[in-house]
Amino acid sequence: xxxxMADEYVPPASPAAYVMWHILEKGFxxxxxxxxxxxxxxxxxxxxxxxxxxLLRAMGYSSLVGVAATGTLGAVKFLQIDQAGFEDxxxxxxxxxxxxxxxxxxxxxxxxxxxxxALWLPKGAPSYGLALxxxxxxxxxxxxxxxxxxxxxxxxxxxxxxxxxxRTD
Numbered sequence: 001x002x003x004x005m006a007d008e009y010v011p012p013a014s015p016a017a018y019v020m021w022h023i024l025e026k027g028f029x030x031x032x033x034x035x036x037x038x039x040x041x042x043x044x045x046x047x048x049x050x051x052x053x054x055l056l057r058a059m060g061y062s063s064l065v066g067v068a069a070t071g072t073l074g075a076v077k078f079l080q081i082d083q084a085g086f087e088d089x090x091x092x093x094x095x096x097x098x099x100x101x102x103x104x105x106x107x108x109x110x111x112x113x114x115x116x117x118a119l120w121l122p123k124g125a126p127s128y129g130l131a132l133x134x135x136x137x138x139x140x141x142x143x144x145x146x147x148x149x150x151x152x153x154x155x156x157x158x159x160x161x162x163x164x165x166x167r168t169d
Contacts, residue, residue, distance in 0.1 A: 009094055015086035016078065022093055023074035024067050029106055029144055031066020032137035035059040053125045056117060056134030060127075063137035098155045106143035113139020 012018040039062045043049040049058075081089075093099060117135020125131060 009091060011087060012090055015083070015090035016081075018090045019086055019093070020071075020074055020078070022099075023070050025103060027066040027068070027070025028063050028137070029066070029102075029140055030070065031063035032059070032141040033144060034066065035062030035134075035137055036141040053121055053127075053131050056121070056131040056138070057127050059134030059137040060130040060132075061134075063133060063140070098151070101151065101155070102144060102147045105147040106140045109139035109141070109143025109146065110136040111139065113137065113142070 035058065039058050040055050043055060043058055049055060113135040114132055115135075116139070117132050121128060121131055121135075
C-alpha cells in the first residue's frame, strides 16, 4: 500500500475497494491496540490467565472484532458516499504520508509477530490459527507504538481537520 509520494497519482481500479481495505486495516490496528491495552491485561490480572497461547488467542479475537466492527461501520457509511467521494478519499489516502508510515511499520510488526508466534507456539495448539493472528496483532500494536514514538516532527500534529475548525474570533 505504500507508494512514493512524488509519483504521478494513478487512481485505483476500484476506489471503494481501496478505501474499504484502508478501513479494515485500521480496524485490525485498533483491535490490536485495544487487545494489548485492555483485553490481555484484563485476562492476565483479573482472570489470572497465564498461558501464552490463550493470551494470543484473545489478541486474535480482539483484532478480528476490530476488523468486523470497522467493516460494518464502513459498509454503512458507504451507503452515503458517491463515486466522486470514493475517488476523493482514495486520492487523499494516497498522499497521506503519516498513514503510509503507520501502515508500513504496523505491517512489518504484523509479519514479525506472526513469525514469532509461529516459532514459539507448538504446532497443533488449540486454535493455532487464531493464536497466529494474535501474534500478528501484538506485532501490529507494537508497530503502531513504534511509529508514534519515532514519527518525524512534521507528523507530530493533532488532527489537522479539528485544528482548522477552531474558532479564532
